[in-house]
Amino acid sequence: MSESLTPALLPEERKRAILEQLSTEGRVFAADLCRNLRVSEDTIRRDLRDLDEAGLLRRVHGGALPRAQTTLAYSERTQVQQPAKQALAKVAADMVRPGQVLFIDGGTTTLEIARHLPRDLRATVITVSAPVAMALSEHTGIEVHLLGGRLHREAMTTVGAETVEAVRQVRADLCLLGVCSLHNEAGITTPHAEEAPIKRAMIQGSAETVAVVTADKLGTLSSFVVAPAERLATLVTEATAPESALAPFRKLKLRVVTA
Template sequence: MQPPNTALDPLLPEERRKAILEHLSTEGRVYASDLCRLLRVSEDTVRRDLRELDEAGLLRRVHGGALPRTHVQLSHQARAELQQPAKQALAHVAAGLVQSGQVIFIDGGTTTLEVARSLPKDLRATVITVSPPVALALAEHPGIEVRLVGGRLHPEALTVVGAETVEALRQIHADLCLLGICSLHIEGGVTATLAEEAATKRVMVHQAAETVAVLTADKLDTLSPFAVAPANRLATLVTEASAPEATLSPFRKLNLRILTA
């Protein structure tokens, strides 16, 4: 974004906020100090703009600036119909990380559901899941023992949630967690759209020796309201080959293994 010549032609508030969103789209985050310089306005003006854009659902304010918001939460069925070829390709890669004899958490979500469907037929393992669709997908797998954790069914996410779910997960030590991702940002880490889902994701990450994040490229550089885990808590990131290297590079610096499909 080129600095506007505000001395001669000051931007209207609507123009200024459009410029902020364009900068956010290009850079992946905005810093308030940079916006003051680029727009040649005061810190109070920038803070007011960021607050109003946050309230409008167009970005999420964080200390010192703002990050992109994630997409609006859709129903499980609606999400299942989106980007199916990409999700199936990611699932094939992620399924290849699973080893016989392991205890595996498989999170809820339409991408992790595809991972469950892609597990090899000769795999012998124990799968613990909070997702009834995942449990059903594995019900006839000859070598997998499936354990569906109890709790209250969340109708949007189609996962079980609540104190009972969290306590049950705390009693399990898993070798691997295949984590469904709402949003992933290098600074914000893994975040989730729903508070109760975030709670179950947090405990699965904590109780697993290794966590694999499986996500389409549009989930990168976005932020949802509820924190799950810092990015450096992940061991492996499985995403699309179309993901920009500029987006992946900060994750490589965390020594994450990055696999693409």
């Protein structure tokens, strides 16, 4: 950001400058904003608080990160970015091997993965997603376990202590994880508190975890922490994702696969 910016900026102009820098750089630091905008820490703190409350960014210690997009209803999400999700699903489905025990998480992208699994595949799928279980109902070679619990209507998954305990009883070969937000420093996060311990238990109980993520979710942050990004083995995302968004995950030694 240019040093020519002066304290004469109106509050709305200042906030717009903060959002422009966040969009360009993927994060902002409060100290840099104070220096570049030539205002006090209290002023920047108020600006970041106002932008956070407006849902335009997510405040973190020392600055702010992009906020994950507002969650749509499940039925609406199934219609969003369908070509991209189908391309990602094909790549992820090809990673599954016969005879494996799989966790397939909830989400519209993981639903597409279930739909792309080979019809002759012999495997065992453990899932908290009723739509995933239904999609696999005609795959006669796949043994499907739909874990019980209370239905989370926004996510269309089962949640609660019963669900977490059931996940903990399984040792899976592969976890195909639904991800709401992924940041190299903040890790895997979700907007739903009750989903976090279930996703965490799936990761802990799997030999390998693959995150299948549309590019718009990279570098974003939601409210509830699941696990560090380093717990992933593979990141499958869109080929349109800029290298600047992928490089931080490559530095973490994740295998990055694009589709």
